[in-house]
Amino acid sequence: MNVSATPALEARDVHKSFRAGRIVSTVLDGLSLSVDAGELTLICGPSGCGKSTLLSILSGLQPADAGQVSALGQPLDGLDKRALERFRLLHTGFVFQGFNLFPALTAYEQVALPLGYLGLKRDTARERAEAALIEVGLQSRMHLRPAELSGGEKQRVAIARALAKEPALLFADEPTSSLDAANGQMVIDMLHRIARHHGTTVLCVSHDPRLIGHADRLLTMEDGRILEDRRTPPKVVAKPTGTSR
Amino acid sequence: MVSLARKTLLYEWRRFLPAVLAVGFAGLLQLLQAALVLGIFGGAAVYITGSSADLWVGYPGTQSVDQGRAISPDVASLLYMNPEVERVEPFLWVDGDWRGGGTGGVSVFVSGIDPGPNGLMFAHALAPNLRARLREPDAVIVDRADLSKLGVGIGGSASINGHRVLVVGVASGLRALGGVNVVASLDTARRLDNDPSDAGRPTYLVARLHDPAQAAKVAQTLNGNHGFGPYRVWTAQRFARRTMLFWLFDTGAGAGVLFLAGIVFLVGAVITSQALAAAVVGSIREYATLNALGVGVRALRWVILEEALWVGALGLGGAALLGGVLIALARREDVPVVLNAPVTLACVILVLALALVSGLGSMRSLRRADPATLLR
Incomplete structure (x- = not known):
């Protein structure tokens, strides 16, 4: 592997398998990869290829069976559950396919809730939550509950919730799958913009072909390995190829 | 947050x-x-909690107020010898069989009390004018909630242990556990008592002290004396508690x-x-x-x-x-x-x-x- 600077995310020889009864299925088979900051990296591939598992390992949601994983230069392998939670609290944001918003909370409260756990002062939390909602274009919808928002608006609230934490790493899992074309487009533009303007490392997993043209880098996976690593044309720095074994 | x-x-x-x-x-x-x-x-402890006595004197080992046995009336002298004691009063407990009013017989507890205006027994439950009515021979008072059970009204008559009684009034807060309370004067109660072994002796002696706060101390002093036959002194609070716990747990x-x-x-x-x-x-x-x-x-x-x-x-x-x-x-x-x-x-x-x-x-x-x- 040829790695120049410290990558935002790095996986080396990562293995992961799941057991169902006597059957052991290998999901990731000696996968290595590095992802750079300030880019929107898209992992695509057929379902069951291991892309979501890879995202969950890189984001510290679950451990790998073998291999090394580091994020922001910090190894994640040795961390216990609480330390991983702390790491995620400080450095990561998540956007899921389901918007996973609390029905009882307004858009503003959804965004402000995690900030309270970050230990931010009330005023700072409010400023950040409002700024994030304004950034996703929901300034006039801040006080509405999920039941009063459209699907696209809900996903924008989820993005604002991730964004308000000002994370260095933003993970998105099929963020556009539940959305129509226009809203899907809006969401992918936002993720792109976040990578550009905030210098955030955005790692997105999707099988939505509409996204391909918007990614800075496209990784294609199959059977637990990376088949292809491609940069979309005129991007600035050519960065190392994360390779599969 | x-x-x-x-x-x-x-x-x-x-x-x-x-x-x-x-x-x-x-x-x-x-x-x-x-x-x-x-x-x-x-x-079960209404006799104690409804009265204003500070001390209760009864047969040693009595576990509940309804389980009393007759004691010597001479214990009253012992009580009066203690300077803290202000007033002593006998209390007579008679188990009775109520007949009348078409009830076919009801088991009753007759309380023989001093009907005087300063009487300690049932001082909280019976107003002085109501107590005074007990001075009439064979007069009894019952709880108003028991009237239908006894098949009588105020002014009605029935018999207890074969002796005629007259209901002269009703009160509230006299209800008993396991039977019906009937309050009478000491004289009436003695007449209703068919048990020859009681011979007019009181089941309890109750006493009021000049200073109720001294009850525990006085009870302890009195329990140290002998020579008046078997007896035991409890503070009212303790005896009420003893009675309630007996009913609560031993039953x-x-x-x-x-x-x-x-x-x-x-x-x-x-x-x-x-x-x-x-x-x-x-x-x-x-x-x-x-x-x-x-x-x-x-x-x-x-x-x-x-x-x-x-x-x-x-x-x-x-x-x-x-x-x-x-x-x-x-x-x-x-x-x-x-x-x-x-x-x-x-x-x-x-x-x-x-x-x-x-x-x-x-x-x-x-x-x-x-x-x-x-x-x-």
Whole structure:
């Protein structure tokens, strides 16, 4: 592997398998990869290829069976559950396919809730939550509950919730799958913009072909390995190829 | 900080309603049960609690006021020898068989008391003018709630142990446990007593002290004396307690009550924790998302515990409101209910403990809030 600077995310020889009864299925088979900051990296591939598992390992949601994983230069392998939670609290944001918003909370409260756990002062939390909602274009919808928002608006609230934490790493899992074309487009533009303007490392997993043209880098996976690593044309720095074994 | 617990509780109140109702009804049952137990078993000591005596002197080893045996009337002299004693009065207990009013026979407890205006026995239950009516020969007073059971009205007559008696008045707060209380003067009671071994001797002697605060000390001093035959001195408070505990535990009723309290607690906790767990599972993906964003499992447990305590507080509020109404209604209908501060506090603590235990029980469902499951 040829790695120049410290990558935002790095996986080396990562293995992961799941057991169902006597059957052991290998999901990731000696996968290595590095992802750079300030880019929107898209992992695509057929379902069951291991892309979501890879995202969950890189984001510290679950451990790998073998291999090394580091994020922001910090190894994640040795961390216990609480330390991983702390790491995620400080450095990561998540956007899921389901918007996973609390029905009882307004858009503003959804965004402000995690900030309270970050230990931010009330005023700072409010400023950040409002700024994030304004950034996703929901300034006039801040006080509405999920039941009063459209699907696209809900996903924008989820993005604002991730964004308000000002994370260095933003993970998105099929963020556009539940959305129509226009809203899907809006969401992918936002993720792109976040990578550009905030210098955030955005790692997105999707099988939505509409996204391909918007990614800075496209990784294609199959059977637990990376088949292809491609940069979309005129991007600035050519960065190392994360390779599969 | 946004209070997830409170906002969820308010917005999804339908989801929490079963838990609130379970806690509320468990609380209400505990409260009413406690009030009834105190009322009913406290009724066993109505002779003591309804009187203004500070000391009770009876046969040694007497476990409950209704179990008394005759003692020597000479003990009164011993009592008067103590300078703290202000007044001594005999109390005669006669087991009677009430006939009349088409009732076919009712077992009654006849209390023979001093009907004087300064009499100690039933000083709280009988007003002086009512007591005065007991001076008439064969006059008796009963609790108004017992009238129908005895088949008489005021001015009606019946017989006890074959002697004619006349109901000259009714009072409240005389209801007994296991029978009917009939109050008569000492003279009347002696006439009704067919037991030759009693020979007019009192079952108890009751005494008032100049300073009621000295009761325990005086009782101790008096118990150190001998020479007047077998007797034992108790403070009124102690004897009432002894009587109530005897009825509560030695009759097996207490064990039943405690058993029922345990069942109510268990059922309440199971329903409440199930309802809370359902509420948690209903938002499990949102909790998992918070955990993915780094909000620790411990913090999420606090949210659930807070919800549980709110549910407990709301249930308690409802139970207090409804309990208050029901107790007032019970009092109006002469159902014996008594609530005191320690028992009420115990109920409150029990209900909050129930909510807490339910909260802890429902926390198990948080295990399903694994953020890795959100990735498809």
